[in-house]
Amino acid sequence: MTAATLTPPRPGTASDHDGYARLVHAEWTKFRTVRGWVIAVIVAALVTLLLGLYTGVRSQAGCVNGPCHYTIPTGPGGEAVTDTYYFVHRPLTADGTITVRVTSLTSVIDTAMTPQGPARTEPALVPWSKTGLIISANPSQGSAYAAVMVTGSHATRMQWNYTGDTPGLAGGVSVASPRWLRLTRAGDVITGYDSDNGTSWTKIGTVTLPGLAATVQAGLFATSPGYTAPSGQQLTGGSSGGAPTDATAIFDRVSLQGGWPGGSWVGTSVNGGPDSISYPAGTEAGYRQVGGTFTVTGSGDIAPGVSGATPVDASLAGVFIGLIAVIVVGALFITTEYRRGLIRVTLAASPRRGRVLAAKAIVLGAVTFTAGLVGSAGAILLGIPLLRANGNAIDPTTTLTDARVIAGTAALVAVLAIFALGVGTILRHGAGTVTVVITAIVLPYLLAAAFPVLPAGAADWLLRVTPAAGFAIKQVIPAYPQVAGSYTPFNDYFPLEPWAGFAVTCAWAALALALAAFLLRRRDA
């Protein structure tokens, strides 16, 4: 009996899951078999890494006597701080109160920065010059503290542990309108008060300094940060240091209550060594006591550090070179299909066009993320120790911040490659895509940050709205409102928060992909 010939069963259509995996596999095969693209991606990673190493090797910090030898002090919260001031203090062994009246705060600025004649000083109003009372765990850099102070043009304030800040009574200080300041310590809790007549006190704030030892140092301080007179046009470039200044304050009616062991006032200049402080020409820090009146002069600042040290992302300059290569690869990944006619085969093999685009995005994103990760991790993990070995002071950052910078940069490279893919699908022209994407990403960063030609407002707008906003992911040090600094992109301060800037770039990539998918479906090919 002959077996009935059976027609073989019609092969079932592959399940959706299988189809997707096959699509991704197909796109991966297309990518890896083009030697030029693979080489370009590898070169991108290598260049990022090598340039990070190169910056580490070639960056030599210099101070007056050779390489700088000071470490950036860190505050109780682990952030980099500037902690330089003149401290007139006595020990406080238990709970107590210190009250003082401030009758004058004047500053001088070093005019050696102007090209007119020899170095001299002139009076100036330095907005963030500070003087007042401070209770500090010990008179060294980076210790926990709480202070109530009068400032140059920001009225009375209470500040603590470098990042905390609260305003108090408005108005400046003068002989006609003096300010009374009071700090009260009860265990770990310090309360600050101010008054303009010595009898009615307003509480400014209460802070807890955890783990405060029984004996602390308390007394008067004066300090004044580097200052540049503002110019009319706020260009995005420029340094944030400014000329050295110092502040001189006159205190009287000092009164102490509570656990103050007997003794006399000690004057200490708190700083990080001779390399870390500079005084205006012909002045120096110190104090004079005549009867009950103290005149204290000091320079520096007690604030979170915003400039001066090398941020961790200084090693990431090579990312831009790698980015150009990655953008070219991303554009070519889709436009070559159109040029060679392979798009017909691709769309015939996978009629679901959105999936084709998604598969391409997955492959491209994974490859470029890996390349970016290798590049930026290598540049930072190998480049930063090199920078440190060459005497550069590196801003201390937490491991989490480092990880954010590394992973964020790699993710940014991947997202920008996908953006190029989307634009390539829309335009279908290789050179046009590369031009559009590079001018949308690199040119805003160039004009706003690297080659400052635009005023600050326009630069801000560019870095919020264009895909270049994603570079904010590299920002390491936050901007503090109570510290005057040059918060410009040139100095690594971006207008958006890191992940917010990254989200803007992701939004651009998503928009490009959505439009690409839409056009891919509607057009012939």
Next chain:
Amino acid sequence: MKRALHAEWTKLRTIASTFWLLLAAAALTSAVSAAAAAATRCPSGSCADDPAKISLTGIYLGQAVIAVLAVMAVSGEYGTGMIRLTLAATPRRLTVLAAKAAIVTGLTLITGAIAVLGSLLAGRLILPGHGIGPSHGYPALSFSDGPVLRAGLGSVLYLVLIALLSLGAATMLREAAAAIGAVLGLLYLFPIIAAAAGNATVSRHLEQIGPMTAGLAIQATTGLNSLPISPWAGLGVLAAWVAGALVLGGLLLRLRDA
């Protein structure tokens, strides 16, 4: 050579994209310059601003469009396979390159002149209202002022040199996207790397040898002492890059199959 020139002119003028690219170059340059001028304010009346340099900010974008045009003049032939026909018709390959260079130069001169005129006009109209004008002590943006004339003419020459640089790069790389990526990378990356370099000497050297950073020194009319390189020397550096690109491109054109 005359026939080669005629052939190249015919090729470029019969593609629609040539006209649109040139129009876009002029329009975008003027628009970005106007935007930069509008964004600049000097309320105090004493800012260290360079009105000519602000007015010519659009060149940063215009140069990219000019570069695309020059790259497509060569890569378009390779992409469509017409290079075989061209080289068969004109076996003397350097003549082909020279003819392309001449036509692209001519087109860029005209477009560049329009773009620079538009930018300077925009600056002349907008900047005085923002505190940067003759009434505040700044020189007027007119061609009777020597430095402004130098800035304007120099910017046109700059655009021509960028076009020739792109032509050379495209002849070397033959692939449009790679060539434009290489040119834009070369232009835009030097200032970024220079800004990120920790060493001031390295920074300054990078700015002196970078094609865009050196070439755009010609735009400065004030603060000449703080430039990394003097204006005409900067254009000279860019010309050196162009010469290198064209020589290499010509060499490869002669030695390779096509």
